[in-house]
Amino acid sequence: MSRLDSFIRRMTAQRDVLNHIGERVRALDGPVLELGLGNGRTFDHLRAHFPGRRIIAFDRAVGSHKSSTPEPENLIVGEIRESAKPFAGINAALVHVDIGTGYEEKDAITLTWLPQLTVALLAPNGIVASGLELDHPQLESLPLPHNVKKGRYFLYRRVE
Amino acid sequence: MSRLDSFIRRMTAQRDVLNHIGERVRALDGPVLELGLGNGRTFDHLRAHFPGRRIIAFDRAVGSHKSSTPEPENLIVGEIRESAKPFAGINAALVHVDIGTGYEEKDAITLTWLPQLTVALLAPNGIVASGLELDHPQLESLPLPHNVKKGRYFLYRRVE
Ligand SMILES: C[S@@+](CC[C@H](N)C(=O)[O-])C[C@H]1O[C@@H](n2cnc3c(N)ncnc32)[C@H](O)[C@@H]1O
Ligand code: NI
Ligand code: NI
Numbered sequence: 001m002s003r004l005d006s007f008i009r010r011m012t013a014q015r016d017v018l019n020h021i022g023e024r025v026r027a028l029d030g031p032v033l034e035l036g037l038g039n040g041r042t043f044d045h046l047r048a049h050f051p052g053r054r055i056i057a058f059d060r061a062v063g064s065h066k067s068s069t070p071e072p073e074n075l076i077v078g079e080i081r082e083s084a085k086p087f088a089g090i091n092a093a094l095v096h097v098d099i100g101t102g103y104e105e106k107d108a109i110t111l112t113w114l115p116q117l118t119v120a121l122l123a124p125n126g127i128v129a130s131g132l133e134l135d136h137p138q139l140e141s142l143p144l145p146h147n148v149k150k151g152r153y154f155l156y157r158r159v160e
Numbered sequence: 161m162s163r164l165d166s167f168i169r170r171m172t173a174q175r176d177v178l179n180h181i182g183e184r185v186r187a188l189d190g191p192v193l194e195l196g197l198g199n200g201r202t203f204d205h206l207r208a209h210f211p212g213r214r215i216i217a218f219d220r221a222v223g224s225h226k227s228s229t230p231e232p233e234n235l236i237v238g239e240i241r242e243s244a245k246p247f248a249g250i251n252a253a254l255v256h257v258d259i260g261t262g263y264e265e266k267d268a269i270t271l272t273w274l275p276q277l278t279v280a281l282l283a284p285n286g287i288v289a290s291g292l293e294l295d296h297p298q299l300e301s302l303p304l305p306h307n308v309k310k311g312r313y314f315l316y317r318r319v320e
Contacts, residue, residue, distance in 0.1 A: 002201070002204045002205035002207075002208045002209075003199075003200070003201040003204040003205070003225070003227070003228055004171070004174075004175050004201040004202050004204060004205035005175065005205065007171065007201050008168065008171050008172055008175060011164070011167065011168050011171065012168055014164075015164050015165065015168060039163075040163070041162070041163040041164040041167050042164050044162045044163040044164060045162035045163070045164035045165065047162075048162045049162075065163070065262050065263075066263075067163070067262075068163055102225050102227075103225075103226075
């Protein structure tokens, strides 16, 4: 399987996972956080699926298409490890995390701080969908949609 | 349809189109050219499907994953409009072009030089697969695979 094939599978899994949790997220209060804005395609998807919901996006640099760039007050530029800290306690309904690099060594460093940060951002029962596996006692795995293979995308609920 | 949805469709169309023309390309001599290396995912796909074939990739900057970075002699860094000119007459079996920006104005400028350049790079009967529509008297449309909707990706053969 080429990297193009696996990229298509990962993007499809991301989209299917986000669609799958729509009802759960709509049943919760609180904003949606997009960690890793990139081109803004997923931001655009979140916006379409959660109309009226505040969506705050984070990236180290703004590289989004102009049609998918959040308002300045919802766009936080900087290293997420630091830039998201002030948002601890915001009680997010959903945190979507797409900051894997394709380099295991780099992702291992990210995973030293990402799970705790995610928990701090989430409301109780809040949902996190992530391209990287998150290991934390307050994150309980949720079932994936049937068409997404285990390990291709990750889905959790924050428990107390 | 969100930009994530249409991105998945476009990447899937790209992959399906490239798979569809495999036999045709293998029947021709000449290198494969990848205009717009990017992350290198499509380069990796081309490499898997055309083993032993020389693949030359072009980009204004090297941003590819280290596992998908061509050897230096097959990686041409610069503005394609200029950097690909010395390769006119190389008789490529396949040119793959993925340099659309999502901005119509920018793509319109690209299309003032891209069709002629592509023709100059191709062998007679050589194939071009492109994310942008190419309008040139020496480029004849080829049928898309049945699962790819017209206008989602473009496929041509160079005629005399
Ligand atoms: C959409 S990306 C290609 C993605 C690639 N198919 C992959 O698998 O990752 C487009 C790339 O083309 C490059 N590019 C676009 N226009 C260019 C030009 N006129 N000259 C040189 N590079 C260009 C950009 O720098 C970018 O890396
Ligand atoms: Ni394949
Ligand atoms: Ni949708």
